[in-house]
Amino acid sequence: MIDKDERDQSLESPLCDICKHHAVEIDTEIDELLETIWVLREKGKVTENHYRESGAGNVILDNLDRLKKMNLIYLKEGHVTFTDGGEKHARDLIRRHRLTERMLTDLFDIPRGRIEAPSCQFEHILSEEVTDSICSFLGHPSTCPHGRPIPPGECCKKLTKTITPLVIPLVDLMPGEKGRIVFIATKDRRRLRRLSSLGINPEGIVTVNQKLPTVVIHVDETEIAMDHALVSEIYVKRITDNG
C-alpha cells in the first residue's frame, strides 16, 4: 500500500515514470473504485443499500475499509460520501476519462464502442496541465460522447465567459464567421488532395458564406460549395475580428 501523496505524484509524472512504479496496479484499482462511486452517485445511488442492489456496487462494499483508511470516503448513516480529497481525486479521474473519450471520438473519429479501453488508460496518466490543454483544444466540452457531464477544470472556469470552443468543426461556424483551419480529419487521401488543390489547407483562413441548401465557403478569393459531410471534417479555430 502506498500513501496518497506518492500516488498523486505518480499521476503528475509522465508515463515512463509510472511504468517504473510497481504500485501502478493497486493504483488503478483504487481509481476504478472512486470512479464507480462517482458514477453511482450520478445515478442517485449513494447508500450501502443501493450498492448492494446494483452489481457494480458490491466491489465497493468489499473495499470500503480500504477507501476509508486512505481517507478518500467516509460513512455516515449508511451514506457513502467523498472526503474533500476523495472528491477532487474522483472528479479529476472522471474528467480525464470523459475528456479522453471526447478527444478520441471528435478528433480521431474512433467509434464509440472502441474508446473505453484507451480512455481507461489515459485517465491514470494525464497530468493536469495536459488535461487542461486537451480541454481547451476541444473547446471545454461539457459532456462525454455518452452524454454524461464532464466536470469542469480550472481552464474552463477561467474561460467561463467564452464558452465557445477553441477548435470546432467548420460546419459549426455561423454564416459570415471566419476560422483558421487547424486540421482536416479525414483518412481519405483523395479527399485531402482535393481540398488541398482548392486551397483548403491547414493554416488557411476560411469564411462561411452560407450553410443552406449547401455549405458555401470562401478561401482566398475562391468560393467553394461542398457537402455537409466534408465540411464537418475540417476543424477550425474561430477568428473574431478584434483578434
Added chain:
Amino acid sequence: MSFIKQKKKSEEQIKNIILIGNPNVGKSVIFGILTGQYVVVSNYPGTTVEISRGNAGFHGNKYQVIDTPGIANLLPMSTDEVVTRDILFEEKDSVIIQVADSKNLARTLLITLQLAEMKIPFILVMNMMDEARERRINIDFKKLSKMLGTQVFPTVAISRTGTDKILPAIEKADVSTYEFKYDPFIEDAVKKIEGYLPDFPISKRSVAIMLLSEDMSLNKWLDEKLTPQGREEIQGIIRDTRKRYPDPLEIVINKERLQNTDRLIKEVAVIEKAPRKGFMYNAGRICMHPVWGVPILIAVLTLMYFFVGKFAAGTVVDFFMGTVFGNAVEGTGIINPFIARVLESIIPIKFVQDLLVGEYGLISVGITYAIAIVLPIVAAFFFFFGILEDSGYLPRLAIIANRVCKWAGLNGKAVLPLILGLGCGAMATISARILDSPKERMLVILLLALGVPCSAQLGLIMGMLAGLKSYAFFIWLFIVLGSMILVGFIANKLIPGETSDFILEIPPLRFPSLKNIAVKTLARIEWYLREAVPIFLLATLFLFFIDKVGILQIIRDMAAPVMAKILSLPPEVTDSFMMGFLRRDYGAAGLLEMARKGMLSNNQILVSMVTITLFLPCVAQMFVIIKEKGLKTAVAVAAFVFTFAFIVGGLLNFALNALGVVL
C-alpha cells in the same frame, strides 16, 4: 505510358505551346486569341474535357498550341490531371504557358513551383487582372518575375489586354531559376533517388519528388525503365523516408510547397482589405440563397420557357413554317410551293418529285423541319444556355439542386450535363465525363437517355402544350421529373459504386459578354447544322424508302394496336416515334405537324408528348452511349427506356380516361 515514346524527327520542328493552369482561368479564351480558333469557353470549372490543338505563328515561327484540361496540381489525382501531366512528359520540344487567375495567387504558385522544379521552359500569364484589381490585389510583377526567373505577363483575356505580348515572349521562354529546399530528410531521399533515375524530359529532381509523393501513375513507368533492383532500392528509400513523418509524404511535401508559396506571396503581393461587396457579388449570393435561390430558379426557367418555348417555338417557328417554307400540297407559304412548281416543270419524274417534295421529301420534310422548326429553337436555347453558362449561374444552380440530385444518387455537379442535355443529348452524354465516379456518370447517362428532352424537342413540347389548358405543361413536367427521380432513386440502389463528394468551385457572377455568347451560339449552331442536319436528311430518306417499299405500313400496322390500345393514339404517330429515334426533336416536329393539322386531340397531344419525351434517345446519343459505356450497356439502356416510356404513357392515358380529364 506513352510519354516515353521517342518523338519522330520532322524536318521542320514545330514548337509546341502548352497552355496549362487551374480550371476556369481563361485558358480557352487565350487559346482562341493565340490561334484564332474558337473553342468552347465557359464560366464553369471543369468543362474543358478534351484537348484542343491549334496553330499560331509569330515572326515566321510556327507553333502548335495545345489547350489542356484544368489542373490543380501536377501530382495527378483525376484522369484530367494525368492527361495534362503526361502531355508535359510527352511533348519534348515545348514551351509551357501557365495561365493563372491573378486573384488566386496561392493556387497559381503551387503549380508554378512544380513547373520550376521540372525545369521546363515556361512563361506565366497572370490573367483576370481586372477582377484582381477590383478586389484590390496588387501584385508586383517585376519582383515576381525576378524571383521566379521567368517572364510574367498580366492580362485581361476577355478584352485582349496584354495578350499581344505572349507570342513574342515564347522564343525567350526559359526554365525558372527558382529553387527551394524541402525538409532535410526529403532532400536526402531526393538525392538518393535521383541516382537511380535515367534521363528524362523533365528534371530528375521533380521525378524523385513525384515518386516520394507516391504518385501511382508513375508505377508503370518505373517497371519499364528501371531494373527490378533499382526499383527495389527506390522503394526502400521511399519506405525509409515515410517512417520519418507522421503524415503521408505527399502531405508533407505539399505542406512545404504551400509554405513556400505563402512566402512568395508575402513578397510580391499586397492585398488591401476590401469589403467584398458590389452588385454582382450580392447577386451571386442571392442566386444560391436557400430561400431566394428558388424563386430565382423558377424565374430563370420561366424566362427560358417564354424565350425558347413561346417566342422561338411559337412565333418564330410559325413564321418560318407558315410564311416562309409553307406546304406545297396546301399551297401555303413561299419556298415549298415554289420548289414544287419548279420541279414539276424541270424534272417530270414522279419518283424524284416525291423524293424531294413528297410526303417524306428531303426538302419538304427534311430541310423544312431542320431549318424552319428545329433551328430557331436550337438557336434560342443555345443562346439562353450561353448566358446561363457565362454568367456563372449554372454552378449556383448546382448548389440549389444538390439536395434533389442526392435523391437520385447524384450530386449538384450533375446539373451541368443534365441542363446541357436540354441542348443536345449527345453533347451532354459526352460532358458526363466531368462527374467524378463511374456510377454517377452511368446514372446521368441513363437519365439523359430517359427523360431529358433536347432543346428543339423541349421547345416543340412547350409550344404544343402551351395551346392546352395551362396545367397540361405541369402534368408533363411532373411526370417527366418524377420519372427521372424515381428511376434515379432505384438505379442508385442497383448500380454499384459510390456517389462522390460534392465540391464545386463557384466562379464569380459575371456580366456575360454578348460577343462571346454570340460566337459560342454560332459555333454550336454550326455544330448542329453539321452534325444534325445530315442525320435529319438520312432519317427522311430512310422513311421515304421504307414508305415506298411498304415496310412503313407494316410497322404501322404492327404498332397501331399498341398505339391505339395503350396510348389511344392514331397510327400515323408511329412515324413520329420512328423519326424520334433518329432525332428526338424530329419526332416531336412530326407530332407538331400533326397537331397543327388537327389530327390529335388535346389529351392525345399530352400522352404523345410524355411518351416521346421518355422515348429512346436519338441515334447520335445512342452512338455516344455505346462509345462511352459499351454496346451491352447501351442496349440495356435502350430496352429499359423504350419499355418505360410506353408504360408511363399508357398509365397516363389510362388515368386521363379514368378521371375523365379533357384538356
